[in-house]
Amino acid sequence: MTARSVPRLLAAVTALLALGGVAACSDEGASADPDRVDVVAAFYPLQFLAERIGGDAVRVTNLAKPGAEPHDLELHPRQVGQVVDAELIVYLSGFQPAVDEAVEQNGGDRAFDVAGVQPLLDAAAGGHEHEGEAGHDEETGGKDPHLWLDPTRLATVGDRLAERLGRADPDRAADFTARAQAFRADLAKLDTEYAEGLKTCQRREIVVSHTAFGYLAARYQLEQVGITGLTPDSEPSPQRLAEVAKEAREHRATTIFFETLVSPKVAETVAREVGARTAVLDPLEGPPADGDYLSAMRANLRTLRTALDCS
Incomplete structure (x- = not known):
């Protein structure tokens, strides 16, 4: 166990004890890999992004399970422990209230909010605004969180994530930047296909x-x-x-x-x-x-x- 992981492990144990999750955290620290940055991603697009930018230098855990609606995510004690123990938390504020709460309580300077990379569009952008459609808008401040459906925006998030990973692991900063550039090229090709195809x-x-x-x-x-x-x-x-x-x-x-x-x-x-x-x-x-x-x-x-x- 590295010295930097000890405070986070103690914090994780404390948080899980408070939630009655003693058994869930018994091996939390043992699973950490000292040779990779331990990243927690809030849902799939952020997991994919972290894996593409991080490569074999990261270990990514997705809080949202396959087949489950990520809007409705509720964190179990073990997942709270993963948030507490992570070296980097990649999330989108306003999209998953349970994750927002966990980050607010335990994230500190380890949180990377992709909603802060570029201004989010208003919820009604790209279409009509109708009475009765505001259900989720109060949680997002009237903003649409689905930025990953614009490849050019996702590319910019990838660039910022590479910088953030570089601060977590300076020895591999150049590798993260190179992967972000390669990913940007893939997304530029996808963007061209959409523009031409539509x-x-x-x-x-x-x-x-x-x-x-x-x-x-x-x-x-x-x-x-x-x-x-x-x-x-x-x-x-x-x-x-x-x-x-x-x-x-x-x-x-x-x-x-x-x-x-x-x-x-x-x-x-x-x-x-x-x-x-x-x-x-x-x-x-x-x-x-x-x-x-x-x-x-x-x-x-x-x-x-x-x-x-x-x-």
């Missing part, structure tokens, strides 16, 4: 189950029509369903999009009402079933091109 489409409106796609819509001149607001599992009112159906007809939408981590029932209801089909548009809040962030984004592009009749 340049000439018959329609530019996307009807989505919740308004997670503001950054994507703003970047590629699309317009999202959300059945619900930023909270994916909120129940839309009958009035809202009627409004969405009306807009879908006006825009001659052929596809109503739903997500992998949320029930498709509401999207199916709207689709039946307007005679459209349904398809998955992944907001990448959780890990894709196959592949990674880049392959899932390309799958989204193919889905959009089909739905919008792009030539």
Whole structure:
């Protein structure tokens, strides 16, 4: 055990004792790798980012489990211990209240908030703002947290993360910078594919189950029509369903999009009402079933091109 890990281990034991989690923390310190930076990521896109930038110099733990809705994450005592013991905590303030609380209590100068890298878009950006869509907005200060759906923004976050990792492990700072540059090149290619692929489409409106796609819509001149607001599992009112159906007809939408981590029932209801089909548009809040962030984004592009009749 290194000297720098002793205070964090003691803090972790204290925090977990307070939560009644003595058994969960019995081997917390033993799992640390002195040759790698111990990183805790709040949910999948941040895990992917940390792994790409950190490479084999980091050990990344994702607090959000596969298949679970990350908005609703509740931390178990062991996860609180992971936050306390981490050398770097990568999170997005306003997205997961439980993580925000754990960081506020235990994060200190080890927290890296990606929401602070660039100003976040307003919740209504990239689409219409409708009455009743504000459910999650109070938690985010009226801001849309889904910045990773704009590859250019994610590239900038990667650059800042490389700098932060370099402070945690100065001997490998140049490696982190090189990986960030390589990742930026991958994202620039993805950005070009989206710009070219969505340049000439018959329609530019996307009807989505919740308004997670503001950054994507703003970047590629699309317009999202959300059945619900930023909270994916909120129940839309009958009035809202009627409004969405009306807009879908006006825009001659052929596809109503739903997500992998949320029930498709509401999207199916709207689709039946307007005679459209349904398809998955992944907001990448959780890990894709196959592949990674880049392959899932390309799958989204193919889905959009089909739905919008792009030539």
